Amino acid sequence: MGTTQLENVPEPKYWHLKTVLVDALDSEFEVGEILPNERDLAARFGVARATLRQALEQLELEGRLQRRRGVGTTVAPPRxxxxxxxxxxxxxxxxxxxxxxxxxxxxxxxxxxxxxxxxxxxxxxxxxxxxxxxxxxxxxxxxxxxxxxxxxxxxxxxxxxxxxxxxxxxxxxxxxxxxxxxxxxxxxxxxxxxxxxxxxxxxxxxxxxxxxxxxxxxxxxxxxxxxxxxxxxFGDSGAMEITHHGQERHAAAS
Amino acid sequence: MGTTQLENVPEPKYWHLKTVLVDALDSEFEVGEILPNERDLAARFGVARATLRQALEQLELEGRLQRRRGVGTTVAPPRxxxxxxxxxxxxxxxxxxxxxxxxxxxxxxxxxxxxxxxxxxxxxxxxxxxxxxxxxxxxxxxxxxxxxxxxxxxxxxxxxxxxxxxxxxxxxxxxxxxxxxxxxxxxxxxxxxxxxxxxxxxxxxxxxxxxxxxxxxxxxxxxxxxxxxxxxxFGDSGAMEITHHGQERHAAAS
DNA sequence: CAGTGGTCTAGACCACTCA
DNA sequence: GAGTGGTCTAGACCACTGC
Known part of the structure; x- marks a missing residue:
């Protein structure tokens, strides 16, 4: 058959969401800036709130976001x-x-x-x-x-x-x-x-x-x-102490 | 009033579930043993599957459980x-x-x-x-x-x-x-x-x-x-190399 | 008080493993 | 094909913050 197997391995929605959010974070947001709330974001992306939250949770784990109950979700500074x-x-x-x-x-x-x-x-x-x-x-x-x-x-x-x-x-x-x-x-x-x-x-x-x-x-x-x-x-050896304040973050290609 | 504020801070169900499961893991299960499936466990504890999963996820993160799709959930060996x-x-x-x-x-x-x-x-x-x-x-x-x-x-x-x-x-x-x-x-x-x-x-x-x-x-x-x-x-210093194969796990009181 | 994130439910379907 | 964990939905209510 002529089916070229375009997307045999559809990645999960929350995974794709994460990459979209990371791109947005890198290009459109400043550190400390506050994101739209979860209900709005979920609606904007056309997913359930739970799915959106799964993406946010991972981003928070990676130190990209900071969420505070009663306040909102903000863009985290580098670690x-x-x-x-x-x-x-x-x-x-x-x-x-x-x-x-x-x-x-x-x-x-x-x-x-x-x-x-x-x-x-x-x-x-x-x-x-x-x-x-x-x-x-x-x-x-x-x-x-x-x-x-x-x-x-x-x-x-x-x-x-x-x-x-x-x-x-x-x-x-x-x-x-x-x-x-x-x-x-x-x-x-x-x-x-x-x-x-x-x-x-x-x-x-x-x-x-x-x-x-x-x-x-x-x-x-x-x-x-x-x-x-x-x-x-872990500052082993007598090597120089560079404090590594990179402007860019981990952004390895998949 | 005479209300003694018995439980003003009800801990989340998944949090309580986690402690119950840890106790069970420590007392009733051997390393490598397979747990009941998620649907059965959820029913047994009277919670939704999503709630049960929230507890399992944390336990997996802590290295207590290992889950494999299509297979089941097993008790993990020490790290x-x-x-x-x-x-x-x-x-x-x-x-x-x-x-x-x-x-x-x-x-x-x-x-x-x-x-x-x-x-x-x-x-x-x-x-x-x-x-x-x-x-x-x-x-x-x-x-x-x-x-x-x-x-x-x-x-x-x-x-x-x-x-x-x-x-x-x-x-x-x-x-x-x-x-x-x-x-x-x-x-x-x-x-x-x-x-x-x-x-x-x-x-x-x-x-x-x-x-x-x-x-x-x-x-x-x-x-x-x-x-x-x-x-x-991180084996710093010339100190002895004890490989720490403790029988007990992190089990600090809350 | 309104608005936020945190918890929870009761379903559904999918991807995978193995007999 | 039966059984497992993984993903997703569309709601609901709670706990907390700050106006």
Missing amino acids: MGVSVGPSSGSWPGATGDAWRTVGCVEAAAPAAVADVLGTDADEAVHTVRRVRSMGGQSVATELLYVPRASVPGLPGDLTPADHAPAVLRELHAVELDGDDRAVELGSARAEDAKQLDRLPGAAVLVVTTRYFSGGRVAAVAVATYRADTCRLT | MGVSVGPSSGSWPGATGDAWRTVGCVEAAAPAAVADVLGTDADEAVHTVRRVRSMGGQSVATELLYVPRASVPGLPGDLTPADHAPAVLRELHAVELDGDDRAVELGSARAEDAKQLDRLPGAAVLVVTTRYFSGGRVAAVAVATYRADTCRLT
Whole structure:
């Protein structure tokens, strides 16, 4: 037959929608500009709102859009480059680091963390919560787990206000042999989402850092970064520090 | 009034569903076991299929589930730890690295890449495509961009089969000053998705590596890793290499 | 209060895998 | 061809923001 198989693999509508929207974003919109609302956009493209939303969700995941309930959808600025190490041989909480301590409790760590620390699953560890801000917005939250055995000199009677500083101070007295990092995709738990100004379940990059001392894991930090707004940079080697503020975005051909 | 505000913040159904499913996964299912189909699950929980799917999607994103069209939904194994550097001062394609070269073309790089390389937007660069496998499945694809200026000794007449090896060979003759990495969230383009055995749009971790030589960026690699199955590890410092094969998963309390 | 994005429903059809 | 997940629709209501 003469059928030339023009479109045997019709791509999904939301996928095509995405490319149309990306083109529009690149050519007709400025950063911070507000898009028409979802109902209007869906009508304009002749699709159901759910389909339009599927496209918007992916674009938000890719850091191209920012949506806020009750407000609207805006064009997002390029992702920020956030340095996550190596820490050049220093403990967290060293003077001048990018984190702000917001509290500290003593409680059992999650099973996965206790596993890495080598502590018992129900053993209480110092848990310091910290927040990292850049450009006026919170980009990450962190839980730093420090077993009691790693800070033997810590006094027993501490006011809540003194707890976190004391743990960090004791930590700095320990010799740090090195550290180790892993990055994976996660979704924000309710508590983290709140501090990151996102909804629960939002995509986050989870950075797990192991701090070694005396051949053991002396502390573990689990940091969750907003995946929509952050690009994590690992400044290995003594190479130049270019901050890459490209005018263009990822726009590879399919 | 005596109303004690029992549930002023009703969490979404899909969110609650997720926690129920995670508990079930942890207690009643084995890795690789196949779940009931979506229509049955939705009926069992008394929700619409779309709502059930919203929960499954997040669990798949978190690497807890694996869904395959025409087959079913299975319980995923823990994420693989994949080492992504630092490269200990060696170029890509060194003997013994984890990648398999699948082709090489000479074409204009995406704008974002040309920006980093410092080449003209329409300047053709050598583009080597590679694939990384672990445990019998493809976990990442990579495009390595090498400007002509970085491999001046490359002969002009190359068969397609010789192209990639020749580029890598020339590269190895260049002195490598250091490298640099950034990680961000992306979604798989059609071509990458195919090689990763995922659907287009699947969540991926994009690792951008800059290779420095002579004070310039001599090459750039853009690698996309399956976000559902991979945990990227950065083995900084000479610290011990623990491969962390925890029996327990992330299970932090809300 | 009007307008926004977030959640949810109850269907339908399609693309794919495998027996 | 039966059964699976993937896409899509046309509604509805809710939670939140800001005027």
